[in-house]
Amino acid sequence: MTAPERRVLGCGGRAPRRLRSVGAAVAAGACLALAGCAPALPEPHPAAVAAVPPPALTIAQTDRLLGAIGARLTAADTALSAAGLDARLSGPALASRTAEYAVTSATAGAKGLTALQLNAQALVVPSTQEWPRTEFVVTEQPDDLTSPRLLVLQQASPRSEYTMWGWARLLPGVKMPATATPTIGSSPLPADAAGLIASPSDVVAHYADVLLNGDASAYASTFAAPDTYRASITGGRAPLAQVAAQANGTFTETYTPTPDQTYALSTADGGALVVTAMSTASALTITGASLRLPAELAAVSGGALAPDAELRNALNVTYADVVAFYVPPAGSKTLIQVLGAEHIRTSVTGS
Amino acid sequence: MIAAFLGVLGLVTLGLSVASATAWRADDTLVVSAPASGSGTLVVTAPGVLEMGGSPVTVTARAHGGSKVVLAIGREHDVTAWVGADPHTVLTGLASLHAMTTTSVGAEPATAGPAPDPEGSDMWIEQATGVRTAKLTWTPVAGRWTVLAAGAGDGAAAPTVMLSWPQAVSTPWLVPGVGVGSILLLLGLAWGLRLWLQARRGGPDWHRTDTGAVPDLATAGGSMRESGAAIAPDPGLDDAPTMILTRRQMRAAAAPAPRTAPRLTLRLRGEGGERGARASSLPRTGAPAPDPAAPVAGVPAVAPAPVGTDAPTDADAPAVGAPTLTPAPIEDAPVRSRFSAGGWIPRRPSTTKAGPSTEAADGDPAAPTTPGPAASAARALPVPPVPAVKPPAAPGSRADAWRRAWGFPGEAATGPDDPVGPDADADADPPDQAQPRKDTP
Numbered sequence: 001m002t003a004p005e006r007r008v009l010g011c012g013g014r015a016p017r018r019l020r021s022v023g024a025a026v027a028a029g030a031c032l033a034l035a036g037c038a039p040a041l042p043e044p045h046p047a048a049v050a051a052v053p054p055p056a057l058t059i060a061q062t063d064r065l066l067g068a069i070g071a072r073l074t075a076a077d078t079a080l081s082a083a084g085l086d087a088r089l090s091g092p093a094l095a096s097r098t099a100e101y102a103v104t105s106a107t108a109g110a111k112g113l114t115a116l117q118l119n120a121q122a123l124v125v126p127s128t129q130e131w132p133r134t135e136f137v138v139t140e141q142p143d144d145l146t147s148p149r150l151l152v153l154q155q156a157s158p159r160s161e162y163t164m165w166g167w168a169r170l171l172p173g174v175k176m177p178a179t180a181t182p183t184i185g186s187s188p189l190p191a192d193a194a195g196l197i198a199s200p201s202d203v204v205a206h207y208a209d210v211l212l213n214g215d216a217s218a219y220a221s222t223f224a225a226p227d228t229y230r231a232s233i234t235g236g237r238a239p240l241a242q243v244a245a246q247a248n249g250t251f252t253e254t255y256t257p258t259p260d261q262t263y264a265l266s267t268a269d270g271g272a273l274v275v276t277a278m279s280t281a282s283a284l285t286i287t288g289a290s291l292r293l294p295a296e297l298a299a300v301s302g303g304a305l306a307p308d309a310e311l312r313n314a315l316n317v318t319y320a321d322v323v324a325f326y327v328p329p330a331g332s333k334t335l336i337q338v339l340g341a342e343h344i345r346t347s348v349t350g351s
Numbered sequence: 352m353i354a355a356f357l358g359v360l361g362l363v364t365l366g367l368s369v370a371s372a373t374a375w376r377a378d379d380t381l382v383v384s385a386p387a388s389g390s391g392t393l394v395v396t397a398p399g400v401l402e403m404g405g406s407p408v409t410v411t412a413r414a415h416g417g418s419k420v421v422l423a424i425g426r427e428h429d430v431t432a433w434v435g436a437d438p439h440t441v442l443t444g445l446a447s448l449h450a451m452t453t454t455s456v457g458a459e460p461a462t463a464g465p466a467p468d469p470e471g472s473d474m475w476i477e478q479a480t481g482v483r484t485a486k487l488t489w490t491p492v493a494g495r496w497t498v499l500a501a502g503a504g505d506g507a508a509a510p511t512v513m514l515s516w517p518q519a520v521s522t523p524w525l526v527p528g529v530g531v532g533s534i535l536l537l538l539g540l541a542w543g544l545r546l547w548l549q550a551r552r553g554g555p556d557w558h559r560t561d562t563g564a565v566p567d568l569a570t571a572g573g574s575m576r577e578s579g580a581a582i583a584p585d586p587g588l589d590d591a592p593t594m595i596l597t598r599r600q601m602r603a604a605a606a607p608a609p610r611t612a613p614r615l616t617l618r619l620r621g622e623g624g625e626r627g628a629r630a631s632s633l634p635r636t637g638a639p640a641p642d643p644a645a646p647v648a649g650v651p652a653v654a655p656a657p658v659g660t661d662a663p664t665d666a667d668a669p670a671v672g673a674p675t676l677t678p679a680p681i682e683d684a685p686v687r688s689r690f691s692a693g694g695w696i697p698r699r700p701s702t703t704k705a706g707p708s709t710e711a712a713d714g715d716p717a718a719p720t721t722p723g724p725a726a727s728a729a730r731a732l733p734v735p736p737v738p739a740v741k742p743p744a745a746p747g748s749r750a751d752a753w754r755r756a757w758g759f760p761g762e763a764a765t766g767p768d769d770p771v772g773p774d775a776d777a778d779a780d781p782p783d784q785a786q787p788r789k790d791t792p
Contacts, residue, residue, distance in 0.1 A: 041445045042381070046399030046427075047495050054426065054494055058476060065473045129428045155473065158432035162473045 055125040055185030056133045056155075057162075062123055062182070065153065065162050066137065070118035073097075073164075077113060080105050090154065090163040091261065092277045092320040096344035099300045099320075103345075106299030106307065114344070115142035116149060116167060122176065124265050124273060127185025132156045134165070134188065134263040136273060138176060147172060150324050150340045152263065152275050166277060166322040168340035171228050176339065177326045178268040189264035189272050196272055196327045197222070200264040201257075203327050203336055204276040208255040224335035229323065233280070233343070240284055247286035254281045255321075270329035273339075278321035280343065285314045293350060301348040315350040319343050354546060358539030361532045368528020377520045381405070384513040385451040387415045391438030392466040392502040394509050398427045398495040400442055400451075404516030407490040412500040412510040414483045419504040421468060422485045423475040427495040433469060434499065440509055451514075466507040469499055603755030 057065065072088040082098040089097055096114070103111045117139045124136035137151040147170045154165040170176075180186045191201040198206065206219035211233055214220065223230075237253055244251035261277035284291075295307035297317065305311075323341045328334040381404045385394070394412075401408050401424070414420040425433070438457035446452045470480050476496075479487035485500075500512045596604065 041448065042403040042405075044397060044399030044403045044444050046397070046402075047493060049495065053428070056429075057473070061473060061476060068473070129432070131432070158429065158435065158474070159467070159472070161471070 052187070053127045053129045053185070055127050055182060056129075057125055057135060057182075059123065059182050062120060062125065062135065062137070062153075066118045066120060066151075069153075069162075069164050070116075073116060073118070076101070086163075087161065088163050089165075090156075091165040092258075092322050092342070092344075093152075093164045093166045095320045095346045096166075096342065099344060099346045102299040103296050106295045111296050114167075114342070115144045115146060116151075117142040118151070121148060122179075123182040124179045125182040125185045126188045126265055127180075128188050130188075131158060133162075134265070134275075135162075136265060136275065138170070147340075150275070152322070154263075166275065166342070168275070168322045168324045168342045170324075170340040171338060174337065174339045177271060177273065179265070179273065180268055186265040186267070186273075189266055191260075191262045191264070193264060193272065195270065195330050197330055197332060197336060198327065200262045200272060200274040200276070200325075200327065203274055203325055204257040204262050204278070204323070207323065207325070207336075207338070208257055208278065211255045212253075222336055224337040227338050229338055229341040229343070237282075240282060243291070244284055244286065247289035247291070249284060249286035249289075251285075252283050254283075255279075256281070264327075267326070269332075271332070271334075272327045274325045274327050276323055276325075278323055280319035280321055282317040282319070283314065284316070286312065291315060291350075293348075297345070297348045297350075300345055301350070305348060305350055309350070311350040313351045316348070317345055318347045320346045354539045354542035356539070357535050357542065361534070361536030361539055363532070364528055364535060365532030368524050368526075368532060371528065372522035372525040376522060377518075379517060379520055380409075380515045381448065381518045382513060382515040383445055383449055383451050384511060385440070385442050385453050387440075387509040387511050390455070391440070391457065392507045392509055393434055393437055393439035394442065394500040394512050395430055395434060395439055396442045396497045396512075396514075397444070398497055400444060401489070401496055401498055401514070402491040403445070404514065405518060406516070407488050409486065409488045409515045410498050410500070411486040411513040411515070412481075412484065413513075414502050414510050415508045418482055419468075419480065419502070419507070420483060420485045420510045421470045421478065421480045421499075421501045421503055422487050423469045423472065423478040423499045423501075424487070424489050424496055425472075425475045425499065427497045429474040430497045430499045433472065433474065437467060442512060442514075451512075466503050467501065468503040469501050470503070475499075599758060600756055603752050 069088045072085060076082060076085040076097070080101045082094070082101055085097060086094055100111075100113045104113055119140045120137045121140045122138040124138075126133050126135055133155045135153040137153060139149045139151060141148050149167045150170055151167050152165045153162050155162045189196075189200065192199045196203075206217075206222065210217040210220050210223060211230055214234060233255075237251070240253075241251045243249070256279050258277035258279060262274060263276075264272040264274045266272055289312070291311040293301075293305055293307065293309045293311055293315070297315075298305045298307040298309060321341060321343050324339040326337045326339055328336065383404075387394075401410075410422055410424075412420045412422050423430075436457060438455070441454045441456055442451045443454055444452050469475070470478065472478075477487050477489050479485040489496075489498075498512070500510050502508050502510045
């Protein structure tokens with residue numbers, strides 16, 4: 001071994017130390033150089049939080065959702081069984097459809113199902129981050145050429161699915177108010193929202209009063225006429241009132257908005273689309289006579305009443321109602337308009 | 352050697368540049384992953400993470416435990432609300448080019464029961480479900496979107512999430528590298544090929560020649576242009592080394608040429624017509640030829656002049672010149688020059704042999720052939736011819752030649768054309784000077 005070699009190999013000399021420090025400097029320099037060459041790490045640059053929440057659903061999502069509901073509905077319609085229907089139907093829609101299956105089964109199809117066409121014609125999408133979320137969908141005209149439906153889709157909680165909460169037939173001659181496009185979304189309004197001629201809950205209560213009292217109601221003048229739905233309701237009471245009169249009985253019908261089942265989305269003009277669930281209870285009492293129960297009523301009695309059963313005391317019929325209103329903004333001279341409604345017998349009791 | 356070096360360098364350059372565009376090329380995708388960690392079965396990304404590497408993003412989830420894995424992309428708020436209070440892991444950004452930073456949220460162990468399964472929620476705009484692994488590609492749109500990855504099924508655990516984005520990769524070294532490498536390689540190959548051909552042919556296939564307007568003449572004392580001064584003809588042995596004369600020298604040499612009948616004609620510029628090409632140094636010799644000066648011709652090339660001066664003392668000449676010299680041998684001497692080792696080496700006229708054998712040199716006074724004795728004989732013999740051959744040339748021409756040789760204007764520019772002793776020329780000179788070239792090959 002030569003002397004220089006020994007020096008280098010040894011660890012104590014000055015030369016090695018210098019070498020080491022030089023090596024360290026070179027290494028550090030190389031690291032710096034390499035680090036300088038390395039591309040900067042991408043960093044997340046999230047979009048700013050929008051001042052207004054985005055629409056809860058995109059159009060594509062709504063279409064997909066309607067397809068899912070339609071598929072489930074079709075399956076149930078085919079089987080005339082509500083089994084599993086609650087996955088995609090809820091509220092008045094589920095109750096109504098279930099009753100319709102019973103009636104259809106009992107009448108062998110004489111009384112058919114309400115046609116539901118799930119192809120959307122217009123969407124009113126909520127822009128919200130809260131639950132429940134409610135979306136309105138105006139469908140195309142069904143094959144039976146009845147009026148288009150106004151569907152109410154609802155998601156109760158983050159982990160639940162959207163369901164069809166209810167539908168309403170648009171009344172003849174109504175014109176849907178302009179609403180924001182689906183890509184922007186319409187802000188949902190609480191039931192006690194201000195800024196409208198009347199808050200949604202008040203509108204529903206007033207309308208129930210009008211249904212009950214007719215033109216005698218203090219609110220009758222706040223609703224636009226003609227109202228074919230109100231006309232059909234009041235018109236439907238006459239036969240029963242006549243029966244009651246003949247049988248020394250009584251006939252009463254009450255209209256009760258379902259609590260917490262009023263949903264509202266704002267319209268473009270600052271008004272609101274309000275949809276509410278309501279129940280109509282018809283109570284007929286008779287004395288000294290008997291009433292033969294039609295099959296279509298017996299079908300929704302839950303098996304308690306047989307078709308053609310003789311009723312001697314009372315007949316109570318409950319209807320599930322869905323009513324849609326257009327409520328103008330405060331200060332507007334426009335009247336509240338009933339846009340659509342559905343009225344389906346859901347249960348019958350009697351004795 | 353250099354050829355091989357060039358070739359290797361070219362190959363290496365080629366290889367490196369190609370490798371930079373292939374093997375060492377950066378991936379086309381930026382891939383980062385976050386290992387499963389923390390409690391719970393859910394992994395979500397922070398807003399912006401999906402979009403940070405470009406578009407589109409490909410998300411892959413691999414299940415750990417359990418058999419089902421679900422990927423879903425939704426609005427940040429929806430995902431957050433869906434996850435709710437469940438423990439989950441948030442991917443917050445990049446820790447390196449391959450790893451992500453994570454944060455665990457909700458450390459308390461998940462409550463008993465099946466792991467939450469986000470599959471099928473209407474809130475997701477994209478979702479994928481798979482057995483053990485799931486993958487989806489999404490092109491970001493405006494808004495705050497996050498991905499939710501969930502392990503589901505029995506024994507579910509948080510999946511490992513990988514995000515990948517396409518990235519533009521450039522290969523700046525490919526084209527220049529390949530270009531330079533190819534050039535180097537071709538150079539090396541060409542060089543090597545030439546060397547190989549040479550080696551196969553057994554030697555250099557060419558050699559230098561200096562040509563030009565100046566004819567190469569070999570004179571007895573001339574300096575060797577090609578081989579350098581190194582080869583100084585031994586004056587004693589030979590006076591006919593091949594050499595190149597300057598034009599002036601040639602003129603000087605030609606001028607006195609007393610004899611005509613050049614064997615070779617050269618066109619000399621400026622002089623016009625053909626000239627006794629023999630132009631060579633003959634004149635010089637010519638002069639001496641007759642007299643004992645002949646040997647002088649052998650005097651170192653450089654200075655024919657001095658010789659001339661010396662001429663008078665011809666008697667001495669023998670002393671100077673090799674005694675061996677005789678005009679006769681001179682004649683052929685030049686003819687025999689040959690090439691060797693890159694230079695012209697004048698062939699020593701093996702005077703004895705060559706001289707006599709060849710030409711009619713015999714006719715000359717040189718006839719006496721034999722060198723040694725010749726010297727003496729030469730002295731004796733030459734004399735008579737001298738006057739005979741060229742009386743005019745003798746003294747005057749010599750001086751003139753000297754002047755010319757040294758660049759002095761020579762008043763006595765004699766007609767080169769003199770048809771005088773052609774023979775003398777022939778012999779004395781390395782007449783052949785022009786020839787050597789031809790001969791050599």
